[in-house]
Amino acid sequence: MIQVRQLTKHYGSHKALDELSFSVNRGEVVGFLGPNGAGKSTLMRILSGFSAASSGSVHLAGFDVVTHTREIWKRIGYMPENNPLPADMRVEDYLSFRGKLKGLSSKKLKHRKEVVIQQCGLSDVKQRFIDHLSRGYKQRVGLADALIHEPDLLILDEPTVGLDPEQIRSVRRLIRELGGKHTLMISSHLLSEIEVTCNRILILHQGRILASDHPDNLGRQIQGSSKFIAEISATAEELNASLSQWEEVKEMELENADGPFTRCLLTVDSEADIRERIYQTAVANSWALRELRRVSFSLEDIFIHLTNKDSFRNGKEPKEQ
């Protein structure tokens, strides 16, 4: 669906994109993740044909973005960053206007308008002025606009920025529903958003792709070890004498929890699961066990690890799986 080769973009002496190459298959939901200024919006603008790259090429559905821009525009639905909309139009009028601009015939437009209004949950507000809508509804109007001409590919730049939690949830639900029917590219600086909506993540930093994989695989890439947390009613000496003697355990950190409990953070070399063994040891020694779980690196850890390896601290407590 998308082939990007050696894409570079300069703004004066600043290199916003640095020889990016990747491809996206039909039906994939790809998330671009990166801190602000990583080049996400620049990339989205070039993919949508709005601006041109300094060098390199982008092919969408076999068409070159530079030479066949209009063919591309018929096939993509693009929602720019902040989703700006004209305040002075009613929702339905705006969708009609955009549909006509995208070359839909009157009959097709009427049908598509009904479909997208239904799909994006705009039935209640279709007669309202866009200016009078909440941000969540505006975002839906933006999505409806991107969808009205049935594009193969949807490019959404920061689709949930500025929304409240409830609105974020509903827009994400909508995006997940779209995922089955369209190829989707979403940019975001929010890890949680990409994690729940995308089946592939491209991590962008200073104009380069640092990683490209499924969220779970990304974790495994840097992990190479598992961590377990257990809270046991035993003294540090007792625990040192038993658990840390196991050959799988590479490292054990102990911390006093409340009462007789000690909190252990165990780092295990291999993929081995030592939870059962911990339980049996506790039973054999008559220790009370009140917490036992495997922890993994969160996307946030991966992100920080990749973007700033120096600041990554192994001892940092990772997020619950």
Added chain:
Amino acid sequence: MRGFLALTQREIGSYFSWFTGYVLLALVTFLFGLSLTSLVHALNHESIHLPLTDLFYQTYFYWLILLVTAPVLTMRAFAGERSTGTYEALMTSPISDLQVVLAKFTGSMAVYTILWMPLPLCMMVLRHYTENSNPIDPGPILTTCLGILLLGGLFISMGCFASSLTRNQIVAAILALAMDTGLFCLGFANRALPVELHWIDRVLASVSIIDHMEDFSRGILDTRYLVFYISLTVFFIFLTLKSVERRRWT
């Protein structure tokens, strides 16, 4: 074509969905009213052997309207879209840059034409009250209207160009005003220069829009003027197109 029509329609509609269009229309009508009363005053005092349109064009309000409406109408064209951010969505629709530029121009031109509608109305009012002397000659009125449209086309294309250069509407309006008043003032430069520099004199005379308008208002239709206005308008539309395309220059 569908896209072009939709965008033109939207352009015209956007002037009247807010108060901009109505306020401008009210203001222009008010200025026409002032022109008309000063004219009637002048006619009451002595007999004048000039076409009515000729007198009309000499009133200050007439020039005020000509010079100010185009920048006000066009300042939003591109700068407004840029500042609200709707520019990106517009420019990634399957419609060519030329269509966008032409739709912006046509939309502004249509509203400009609507704004001048009170002028023929004023003429009809005068005609109504002076039935016996019949001071209205259709020829000069038609050429005056043509002159207004030609000049408006040029000013609007200049305004579109100014608007395409910036994302600030005020800057766009000031730039457009500077361009059209600059051209207007060249006509005065012509009169201020010593006579010996006759080639400069001739160049200035040929671009003097005051002189052009004087001829138009007397019913003179000079093809040189047509060529002058149409070619300059096309030139500025071309510049606007290039300015819009610059986002895709590598």
